Amino acid sequence: MAGIPAYVPWSLVAERLPLIFPEGTPNRNYCVREMAAKTVFCALYIGAVEGEDRYLGPVHVYRMTEEQAALANQTDRDAYAAAVVKKNGAVPGRRWYADNSREPLRDETLREGLVAVGAVLRREDLPTTSGMPRYALKAAFAALFDPVLSGMALEAAIATFQTTHLSRSARARVSLMLAGAAGSSAGVLVTFPNRETRNLSPGPSSIISKAVVEEFASRFLKQPAVLWLSESGNKVVASDDKLANIIGLKIEADKNLPDLIMVDLTPPDPLLVFIEVVATDGAITDRRQAAIYQLTDAAGFPRSQVAFLTAYQDRESAGFRKTVSGLAWGSFAWFVSEPDQIVILRDGAASRASLSDLI
Structure with a gap:
C-alpha cells in the first residue's frame, strides 16, 4: 500500500x-x-x-x-x-x-x-x-x-x-485549562456588567467567577448586576449594598452567603440568582438552598424570584464529578467550557409533566 x-x-x-x-x-x-x-x-x-x-x-x-x-x-x-x-x-x-x-x-x-x-x-x-x-x-x-x-x-x-x-467544546476546555494554569500574580481581571472591574486572586475559582460575570450573565440574564462577589476565606471582592437595599435584600457578610449573588433587573420583580463556584467543592446542595431561602424569605422575596446556580469549569472536571450527585432540585448547573448551554434540575414534585411538555 x-x-x-x-x-x-x-x-x-x-x-x-x-x-x-x-x-x-x-x-x-x-x-x-x-x-x-x-x-x-x-x-x-x-x-x-x-x-x-x-x-x-x-x-x-x-x-x-x-x-x-x-x-x-x-x-x-x-x-x-x-x-x-x-x-x-x-x-x-x-x-x-x-x-x-x-x-x-x-x-x-x-x-x-x-x-x-x-x-x-x-x-x-x-x-x-x-x-x-x-x-x-x-x-x-x-x-x-x-x-x-x-x-x-x-x-x-x-x-x-x-x-x-x-471539537469546539474540546478546544474550549483546553483553553480554559491553559488560562487557569497561566494565572499570574496579577490575578484575574473581571469586568462587571456596569463596566467596573475587579481583580481576583489567581486560580481556577477566579477563572470560573470571571466567566459567570462576563459570559453567563450576558447569555441568561437580560439586565444583570452583581450584588455580591466573594473569594475563599470570606474575602469580599464586591458588594453593591445600595442596589441590594433598593431591591430589599439585606446582605450580611457573616451570613452563609454563596460566592456570587446576581440580579436580573428586567422583570417587574427582580430575579435574584445565588451562585456557587465549584473548582473542587461547594455546590448548591439542598442544605445550601434551604439556608439561602431563609435569607430571602426573611427579606420578603417570593421563592419564584429566587434562582440557584452552580458554576463549573467543565463537565469533565473533578469538581463536577464530585458534587453532581448532591445538586439541589430546582437549581441550575452551568459550565464555562459550554457557555451557551445550561442544565436544569427540575423539581417536578409540585406539578407532574410528561417528557413532551419539557421539550
Whole structure:
C-alpha cells in the first residue's frame, strides 16, 4: 500500500499523545493512556488512515504481540492486518491484551476518546452489529507521528491539528485549562456588567467567577448586576449594598452567603440568582438552598424570584464529578467550557409533566 505510514514504535506514540491532547481534553485519560498509544500504533502499523481504505478494529490491538510489533517491514505489516481479522487469527508471541479487552478498546479508547475529540474516523455504513473493522486515523492526526517531525516543526503541526480538528467544546476546555494554569500574580481581571472591574486572586475559582460575570450573565440574564462577589476565606471582592437595599435584600457578610449573588433587573420583580463556584467543592446542595431561602424569605422575596446556580469549569472536571450527585432540585448547573448551554434540575414534585411538555 503506497500510503502506509512510516514505522514508529508505540513508545513514540505514547510520548506525543499528551502533547496533542493537553489537560482539558474531554476524556483525556482515554486519549493518552497506554491502551490509546497502542491503539494508535496499531492503526499506523496496518495503515488504517483516512483515505487509504483500511480500517482498524479492536482485534488488531488485543491480538498484537511484542514480537509482531517489532516487525517493521511492509510485508509483515500487511500480513498482520489481514491475518488477525480471521477466525482464530492470532499471531505467535506475547499478547498485549486478552480478548476481553475488546469493550474498553471500543467503548473508551475509541468511541469516548479518540473519535469524540476528532482524531479518529468511524465508518457509518456498517451495521452496528457488524464485526468488520471500522476505524481510521484522520490523516492530519496520523501525520503527527511522522518520526521526521521534531522540535518546533512538531509543535507547529500539533497546534494546527488542535485548531482545525479538535471539537469546539474540546478546544474550549483546553483553553480554559491553559488560562487557569497561566494565572499570574496579577490575578484575574473581571469586568462587571456596569463596566467596573475587579481583580481576583489567581486560580481556577477566579477563572470560573470571571466567566459567570462576563459570559453567563450576558447569555441568561437580560439586565444583570452583581450584588455580591466573594473569594475563599470570606474575602469580599464586591458588594453593591445600595442596589441590594433598593431591591430589599439585606446582605450580611457573616451570613452563609454563596460566592456570587446576581440580579436580573428586567422583570417587574427582580430575579435574584445565588451562585456557587465549584473548582473542587461547594455546590448548591439542598442544605445550601434551604439556608439561602431563609435569607430571602426573611427579606420578603417570593421563592419564584429566587434562582440557584452552580458554576463549573467543565463537565469533565473533578469538581463536577464530585458534587453532581448532591445538586439541589430546582437549581441550575452551568459550565464555562459550554457557555451557551445550561442544565436544569427540575423539581417536578409540585406539578407532574410528561417528557413532551419539557421539550
